[in-house]
Structure formats: structure tokens, C-alpha cells
């Protein structure tokens with residue numbers, strides 16, 4: 652079976668202090684910047700997604716957290732809503748990256764260590780050329796490289812997986828890390 656994650660890669664009635672929006676609200680950034688999105692229908696049987704997700708677990712050794720769906724993608728999961736009721740496919744996370752609600756704390760190779768960044772939970776990670784988004788899910792002050800740290804992300808039309816940052820079918824030579832305001836204020840919300 653072809654696992655074409657890439658072709659599907661192109662995820663708070665909100666204010667500055669709010670947490671991420673509910674899955675039901677139309678995507679926009681915390682400061683209200685416009686986000687381009689669609690609301691795709693699901694045309695597969697559930698078995699299609701189970702088979703794809705099982706093959707992905709087998710191929711990559713990742714941990715499946717939720718079976719796949721064609722209704723929302725990685726950017727929508729990482730930036731709009733982690734809810735399984737999410738129905739928005741977001742084409743590019745750039746509006747979120749531009750929003751001052753998020754601080755770009757790092758841009759570079761994934762060899763940097765978590766402790767040197769002072770990372771805490773809920774940071775968003777954008778892969779090379781905005782092709783993929785993930786949520787940091789590792790130890791906030793680990794001495795390990797960010798590349799070997801755990802993240803959670805949705806892989807195209809496949810499922811939501813917990814995996815190390817570099818164990819993906821996406822480019823990661825230059826990653827960008829964004830910290831939401833509430834995390835900068837020392838609040839860490841557990842992922843999944």
C-alpha cells in the first residue's frame with residue numbers, strides 16, 4: 652500500500668490568554684489572523700485507515716494514538732485542535748508562526764538539546780519548508796537532542812502517532828520551534 656503522507660500535508664473563541672480553540676470553531680490564529688483551510692469529507696472505510704495505520708506502525712515503529720482520518724491534518728492537529736472532532740484541513744501553518752502569541756525560540760538543525768532551549772511542553776515544531784507540524788511531548792528539560800525527543804503528530808491521512816522528532820517521512824534538516832504564551836508563562840499542559 653502506498654503511504655502517501657506528503658500529498659495530504661499540502662491543524663479557542665480565542666484571545667491572547669486563551670488555550671487552543673475547540674475543534675468546532677473555524678480556524679484562525681489566537682490573534683485572529685486568517686488561516687486557509689478546507690473541510691474534506693471522509694471517503695474511506697474505517698478499515699482503510701486501520702490498515703494504513705498498522706502498516707505505518709510496522710514500518711516506522713511509532714506508537715499509534717488515534718486512527719487516521721481524511722478530515723484533518725498535521726497542521727490542524729498541532730495548531731488548531733487536537734480533538735478527534737476536528738474537521739479542518741489547514742494548508743500552511745505560517746499564519747500561526749507569524750502570530751506574536753507564539754514565540755519562535757529556535758530555528759536550526761534538530762541536534763540542539765532540549766535543556767539548552769529551556770523547552771517546556773506544548774511547543775509546536777514545524778518541519779523543513781512548513782511540510783509538517785508536531786507538538787513536543789518529551790521531557791521539558793532533557794539533555795537529549797530535540798531530534799531524539801518525543802513529539803505527537805498526525806501523518807497526512809494516516810493516524811496520530813507518538814514518535815521521535817526525526818522518525819518521520821518528512822524533512823527535518825531545519826526545524827522551527829514555537830512556544831505559546833501560556834507556556835512562556837510556565838504553564839505546561841500534558842499532551843494526550
Ligand SMILES: [Zn+2]
Pocket residue numbers: 693694695700720721808
Ligand atoms: Zn480517509
